[in-house]
Every structure is written in C-alpha cells, then in structure tokens.
Amino acid sequence: MINLGFEVRDLTDFHRTAPRNGFDLITTFDAIHDQAKPMNVLKGIRRAIKPDGVYLAQDIKGSCHQHLNIDHPIGTLLYTVSCMHCMTVSLAQGGDGLGAMWGRETALRFFDQAGFSSVEVHELSHDIQNNYYVCRP
Numbered sequence: 001m002i003n004l005g006f007e008v009r010d011l012t013d014f015h016r017t018a019p020r021n022g023f024d025l026i027t028t029f030d031a032i033h034d035q036a037k038p039m040n041v042l043k044g045i046r047r048a049i050k051p052d053g054v055y056l057a058q059d060i061k062g063s064c065h066q067h068l069n070i071d072h073p074i075g076t077l078l079y080t081v082s083c084m085h086c087m088t089v090s091l092a093q094g095g096d097g098l099g100a101m102w103g104r105e106t107a108l109r110f111f112d113q114a115g116f117s118s119v120e121v122h123e124l125s126h127d128i129q130n131n132y133y134v135c136r137p
Contacts, residue, residue, distance in 0.1 A: 012037045012093075014044025023048050027056045030130070032110070033102045034086050036095030042114035046137065055116065055135040057107070061123065064103030073128050075101075104131060111135050 012035075026045050035041045045055050060078055062069050069075040082099035091097040098106070104121065111119045116135040123131060 011035065011041045011044065013040065015040040015047065016044075018044035018048040020047055021050045021053075024050055024053045025056070026053070027058070029058045030060065030100070032057060032059060032107070033082075033098045033100050034089050035098075036090050036093035038090075038096060038098055039110060039114060042110055046115040049137050051137055053137065055133075057111075057133040057135060058130050059107060059133065060100045060102075061127075061129060061131045062101045062103050064101070064106045066101075069101065078129070107131070107133060 026049060028045075032038050032041060049055055062072060062075065062078060069079075072078070078100050082101050087097040087099040089095075090099075108119060108121070111133065116137065118136040120134040121131055122134065
C-alpha cells in the first residue's frame with residue numbers, strides 16, 4: 001500500500017484549509033521563502049502536523065543581516081537568485097517577497113509565530129548552502 005500523494009494547489013489559505021493533525025511528517029525544500037504568504041503556509045503546516053509529528057524545512061543558510069553574509073561562499077549568487085527569482089515569484093502574487101536570503105533569524109521567528117514550540121537548526125558539513133530546521137508542535 002502506498003501512503004503518498006501529490007497535490008497542486010494554492011496555499012495562501014492553508015492556515016485555514018490544512019487538515020488538522022493529519023500528518024506525521026511534512027517537508028519543504030527551499031520553498032517557504034518563495035511563498036506569497038509564507039506565514040499562512042507555516043501556520044497550515046503547523047495545523048496539519050500531528051502532536052508528535054515533525055516538520056523538516058530545508059532552506060538557504062544565511063542571515064537576514066547583509067553584513068553577516070559577506071564571507072558566505074556563495075552569498076553573491078544567493079542574493080542574485082533571491083532578487084531575480086524568489087522575491088519576484090512572491091511579489092508577483094502580491095506576496096511578502098522574503099527572498100532566499102530571509103535568513104536564519106527570520107526563519108526562526110516565523111517558525112515560532114506559526115506555533116512551533118521546538119525548532120532545532122542543523123547544518124551538514126557537505127552542504128554550504130542550506131540549514132535544516134527540525135520543527136515540532
């Protein structure tokens with residue numbers, strides 16, 4: 001039996017339409033910063049996670065403070081991609097326009113405001129580009 005499905009939908013109202021406590025695990029990969037309404041998506045994910053579930057968010061490793069990204073090995077590339085793609089995708093939908101370099105500080109604040117009580121940040125030695133956030137209800 002396969003317990004997996006893919007669905008294409010608009011998530012700007014996910015904070016209201018997400019199924020309650022329906023999933024053990026939800027993942028996003030370089031996705032939250034692109035959303036028109038990232039807080040709505042995160043609140044929907046929080047709503048959809050079972051009480052003992054886990055949300056794994058892989059997102060760009062950086063700071064929301066530009067001066068802390070000066071030594072980032074691919075910071076210039078990430079800012080360029082952020083301006084040319086990530087922010088414009090969101091802004092074109094009337095969104096917040098966070099962009100890829102929204103930073104760890106903003107991500108942690110958003111996870112907290114979305115209702116996650118525990119967030120661990122992991123960095124993998126072979127991955128210079130991403131943080132891995134393990135969020136629990």
